């Protein structure tokens with residue numbers, strides 16, 4: 001075995017040279033790896049005893065892409081394209097042996113090889129669009145030549161990897177390895193030589209593109225993926241690049257691909273999306289809790305409350321194969337809850353998201369009960385009862401009496417003080433918050449709320465179980481509303497003021513959806529129900545919301561709220577609501593004025609950023625990027641804007657500060673700048689250090 005460099009070794013087996021790449025953790029195509037591949041190929045091509053070459057990776061995966069950490073820096077030779085040129089120019093067949101995830105530049109390198117063999121569990125994909133870029137090493141030109149425009153568009157526009165078996169069916173991979181990948185790859189390479197099989201160069205092929213109807217393929221792709229990709233600059237650019245495969249010769253298409261790649265890479269959206277990639281991985285790291293902190297085993301989970309929230313939370317554990325006990329106070333409530341779970345699963349199964357046998361497996365793990373004491377064998381118990389402190393305290397007192405020693409006691413509260421809840425137990429170290437977001441079986445975010453006395457292994461366990469059930473778990477501290485809802489409250493306060501001062505709910509919502517959020521505050525209120533926490537007896541028409549509830553406009557469920565709704569639940573502006581708002585404005589003494597879209601956006605978003613700055617200063621969030629992960633995963637903040645704190649950095653914290661000061665002078669203390677915002681501007685710093 002010859003060592004080429006610290007990431008590459010060369011081994012000759014009979015007539016086949018095996019070039020093994022080893023650049024942990026994911027064999028990203030960093031400079032050292034590119035150098036190793038170039039030198040290894042050169043040595044193998046020069047060796048007269050070698051008739052064929054296998055490219056294979058050590059560790060958990062074949063190359064998972066270009067090295068994201070090298071983006072934005074000048075690219076040192078050899079480039080990935082240099083490697084592809086060498087392979088395509090080689091008179092000796094080069095076989096890529098794929099396992100794990102061959103992604104982005106990794107798959108692009110493999111597509112330049114003459115043949116590909118894969119382990120049955122391997123996945124291949126071009127996920128660049130998730131980083132706000134397009135494939136930059138020929139992926140947009142070679143893939144359509146292999147699979148035709150429609151398939152290539154689907155893969156590149158979604159970035160979703162496909163399994164090896166499908167890749168074989170489509171012709172992206174030539175063979176599945178029946179046994180050991182390395183020996184199978186060597187066998188294939190030797191057979192190519194002995195059979196005199198042709199050296200396939202995908203770049204030269206046109207058969208799949210010859211009579212492609214480019215416009216039809218593009219409009220079908222726009223139809224399929226356009227809605228989800230609204231606002232992403234990379235979307236149209238990716239379509240253009242792929243279409244070029246059918247419109248231009250290979251080299252021209254490649255050159256244009258490189259231009260688009262470079263243009264997107266330098267843009268704010270890709271910076272934001274790459275930042276989010278890192279931010280999503282950083283949330284797992286906790287300053288004072290090492291990653292190897294032992295966690296408590298969780299064999300059975302209990303939930304108190306089978307309402308919408310409790311039922312949704314339960315589904316996460318059931319789907320992950322964890323047995324559950326769900327407790328309610330009355331048979332009726334219990335039946336309603338288990339009924340909702342069954343219906344949700346049936347809906348997922350009918351959409352093909354889960355196999356019917358897996359539904360049976362999941363629901364078979366559920367034990368509904370009316371007995372609180374049935375929770376006594378649970379290792380984690382999550383309370384999802386009514387959002388009122390006295391209710392929570394009473395439940396935790398009872399839990400303390402029956403839960404086994406070492407069980408973790410969690411509250412799903414959205415706002416309340418975890419320390420006050422923990423204080424009613426004799427084991428505050430075992431108590432914490434696990435705040436799920438509605439609908440809890442779908443939304444990715446989980447705020448893990450650390451109480452003053454929560455034990456470190458309890459936090460480590462909650463973070464781990466969150467990941468095990470597919471959530472993005474973010475650690476937050478105790479305060480009213482934690483990270484997400486506390487910032488949301490600042491936005492809602494301004495939204496409510498704006499409609500009294502001169503805007504209409506649909507103006508406010510239009511500005512926020514235009515910014516990229518899936519819905520605005522009033523659409524969100526209608527969806528959640530305006531009567532949450534509303535009481536007809538005590539309602540005095542003091543807010544617009546109360547007046548709407550009094551008029552039986554309680555949101556989507558009554559087909560009327562801030563908007564009027566048709567049978568398809570499509571909302572339209574309501575003249576009646578306009579009248580209610582104008583009336584309330586008059587009563588409160590507002591002289592209504594035209595409010596521009598810029599002011600609406602600034603009034604909604606800057607106070608959120610300001611609140612985020614306070615949250616950071618108070619240590620409620622560990623880092624600015626954790627706040628951004630909360631907003632992206634819990635509230636649909638557009639990933640191409642990186643989250644509110646990243647957004648603040650892109651427009652400049654001074655821009656936010658100046659506006660906050662101007663608003664404060666005009667409208668008072670709601671806009672008092674956070675001390676951290678002032679310090680950052682004074683010191684010329686930023687929240688995230690990434691924008």
Ligand code: 3HC
Pocket residue numbers: 025026028064065066067068069080101103104105106108127128131134135136137139281282
């Ligand atoms: N470059 C640099 N580092 C990378 C990387 C990459 N392409 N992909 C993953 N890593 C790092 C992660 O940051 C993480 O580092 P950390 O331990 O310090 O946090 C580590 O590798 C492990 O990653 P994960 O925690 O994500 O491990 P998983 O096993 O869950 O997932 C994966 C592995 C599926 C490979 C996932 O990391 C992934 O999807 N990576 C991104 C793949 C990608 O986007 N490739 C395309 C890059 S762009 C490109 O190739 C351009 C080309 O067209 C020119």
